[in-house]
Amino acid sequence: MTDHTTDEPRSAAASLFDLRTVIAVLFGAYGVILTLLGAFGTSAEDLAKAGGVHLNLWTGIGMLVVAALFVTWQRLRPTVTG
Amino acid sequence: MISAQADLRLDTTFVDYVFVALYFILALGIGVAARRSVNSSLDFLLSGRSLPAWVTGLAFISANLGAIELIGFTANGAQYGMATVHYYWIGAVPAMVFLGIVMMPFYYGSRARSVPEFLLKRFNSTTQRVNAVTFALAQVLIAGVNLFALGLVLEALLGWSLAIAIPVAALVVLSYTFLGGLSAAIYNEVLQFFVILALLIPLTVAGLARVGGWNGLVERVTAGPGGAEQLSAWPGTELTEIENPFLSVVGIVFGLGFVLSFGYWTTNFAEVQRCLSAKSMSAARRTPIIAAFPKALIPAVIVVPGIIAAILVPQIIDLKAGAGAEGVTYNNTLQLLMGEVLPNGVLGVALAGLLAAFMAGMAANVSSLNTVFTYDIWQDWLRPGRDDGYYLRVGRAVTIVGCLLAIATAFLAGSYQNIMDYIQALFSFFNAPLFAIFILGLFWKRMTGPAGWTGLVSGTVAAVTIDVLVRTDVLALSSQAGSFVGASAAFVVGIVVAVAVSAVTRPRPDAELVGLVWSLTSKEERSHSTTGDDAGWYRSPALLGGIVVVMTAGLYLLVP
Numbered sequence: 001m002t003d004h005t006t007d008e009p010r011s012a013a014a015s016l017f018d019l020r021t022v023i024a025v026l027f028g029a030y031g032v033i034l035t036l037l038g039a040f041g042t043s044a045e046d047l048a049k050a051g052g053v054h055l056n057l058w059t060g061i062g063m064l065v066v067a068a069l070f071v072t073w074q075r076l077r078p079t080v081t082g
Numbered sequence: 083m084i085s086a087q088a089d090l091r092l093d094t095t096f097v098d099y100v101f102v103a104l105y106f107i108l109a110l111g112i113g114v115a116a117r118r119s120v121n122s123s124l125d126f127l128l129s130g131r132s133l134p135a136w137v138t139g140l141a142f143i144s145a146n147l148g149a150i151e152l153i154g155f156t157a158n159g160a161q162y163g164m165a166t167v168h169y170y171w172i173g174a175v176p177a178m179v180f181l182g183i184v185m186m187p188f189y190y191g192s193r194a195r196s197v198p199e200f201l202l203k204r205f206n207s208t209t210q211r212v213n214a215v216t217f218a219l220a221q222v223l224i225a226g227v228n229l230f231a232l233g234l235v236l237e238a239l240l241g242w243s244l245a246i247a248i249p250v251a252a253l254v255v256l257s258y259t260f261l262g263g264l265s266a267a268i269y270n271e272v273l274q275f276f277v278i279l280a281l282l283i284p285l286t287v288a289g290l291a292r293v294g295g296w297n298g299l300v301e302r303v304t305a306g307p308g309g310a311e312q313l314s315a316w317p318g319t320e321l322t323e324i325e326n327p328f329l330s331v332v333g334i335v336f337g338l339g340f341v342l343s344f345g346y347w348t349t350n351f352a353e354v355q356r357c358l359s360a361k362s363m364s365a366a367r368r369t370p371i372i373a374a375f376p377k378a379l380i381p382a383v384i385v386v387p388g389i390i391a392a393i394l395v396p397q398i399i400d401l402k403a404g405a406g407a408e409g410v411t412y413n414n415t416l417q418l419l420m421g422e423v424l425p426n427g428v429l430g431v432a433l434a435g436l437l438a439a440f441m442a443g444m445a446a447n448v449s450s451l452n453t454v455f456t457y458d459i460w461q462d463w464l465r466p467g468r469d470d471g472y473y474l475r476v477g478r479a480v481t482i483v484g485c486l487l488a489i490a491t492a493f494l495a496g497s498y499q500n501i502m503d504y505i506q507a508l509f510s511f512f513n514a515p516l517f518a519i520f521i522l523g524l525f526w527k528r529m530t531g532p533a534g535w536t537g538l539v540s541g542t543v544a545a546v547t548i549d550v551l552v553r554t555d556v557l558a559l560s561s562q563a564g565s566f567v568g569a570s571a572a573f574v575v576g577i578v579v580a581v582a583v584s585a586v587t588r589p590r591p592d593a594e595l596v597g598l599v600w601s602l603t604s605k606e607e608r609s610h611s612t613t614g615d616d617a618g619w620y621r622s623p624a625l626l627g628g629i630v631v632v633m634t635a636g637l638y639l640l641v642p
Binding site: 019022023025026027029030033034037038041042043045046047049050051052053055056058059062063066 | 097100101105112272276277280283287288289290291292293425426427431
């Protein structure tokens, strides 16, 4: 619902899909692929490139955390106006 | 021998393209989904004034975080070191806070749909038209630069030719802005913000790991050709190319921190539009201030990687030592570092981030261009009085024309060697005089309508004159110092002419200027509601603004 009142032509933008879902979907998908890639496909060369950091794995985990945060936020405050 | 071009090519694999493809599918999906929400021209051009502050705030920062920004400022980081942070701190944060606290009540409160329309209300229709036309011109040029930057990246990284890369990239931006208008552009900008961070953060982490952490970085930079000076922000003589340290500080504080930065952040409609699409006055005021937080922190993942590249990437080390290979410039810093430290996988995310950055910049240009053209040039000037559906169709048509023109200007931008210089020159032509008449008109009710446009035009003429003098070597200034001087001249000339013209023309009656001039607007009218979604101390623009200014000052203490 929206408390937005106006005499301008009817606006439906407020009822637009929730952006938080879109971010969660993208980072969820990225996170899963990267985590798997990092856990099972990291070569010695990859490790050397990133100075010994498991970059794919950690980036993947970080993205899953971001996705989870957005899902949680949306669950807690499910208003369209966010 | 491998050629320099082949050296720049990234070692991409199938999995990298999966990330890029996923990103594109979602970006276009947002356009298709947002199409359902477009019922009127206001929906298309101003998102129906319905968006929450966190969305407009992140879009505000993202609209500025284009490909030029990423490529240009990692390049500056590699070349000038830590002094590059001035563009983010003194050159952005104070102006963004000022926009939210002082200026937004007038912008949002006047219900103007664009910056030129605000000028119509405060000054007269000539001022509106002058600004609308120059703004439209500037946006097409800058969109072209964004396109050109992306074309270069695609050519270097993937081997696409410029002639293919530029139109293909333009087509993607066109699709989603054509379908969903400003909502699609803004929603994509927020998504882009996160994807760009997903490029920058792993890049910085891996880069730091390679050079032995922060201590390793300090050690190696100090021992390098730039010396320890590369790690401190002041006096920034290398950045300004002004040898005298005192004048260099003056150049940074007045030229960059005041004229260029306030001119850009407070009057550039591509930015202000994001605030105007917010759902309430409070959200509009918080938009630039929310954006100031990431703006202040982001150099840690843009400037620092630039500095890392200068001690890690062989081609940039050579360049810095004065023995650069054919075809390698500082503008290649970002892609070279990506190739150096990112394994396949994250590399694909980084590629998606780069493409996102390009699209963010260009979509901001195109979406603000179509608003200004549709409302200020078409509706208020050339074809007034049609029904709203007509202007919605005009907005869509302008989106297409704007993208086509951007493709043309992309090839024009190619004739400039340093993209940042080109952009800086443009800003000084358009923004500094605009800021001059804005600030004068806001605080001086005696300023007249004719003073508005004459100040604007004379300021632009002053900036162009300085630019020509610098280019023809009549004035012995570096291009960087030239843009500081040009912007300052534009500001001063704009003020002087506006004051002189006001003295001999009739001011508008006070009654017409209520809500547009500080002294004629009561405190209540300048305030916003503090109930419902706008309640709570943590939503106070003044408090948030204070926090971010103190934080930025604290950051300066880290890199004195």
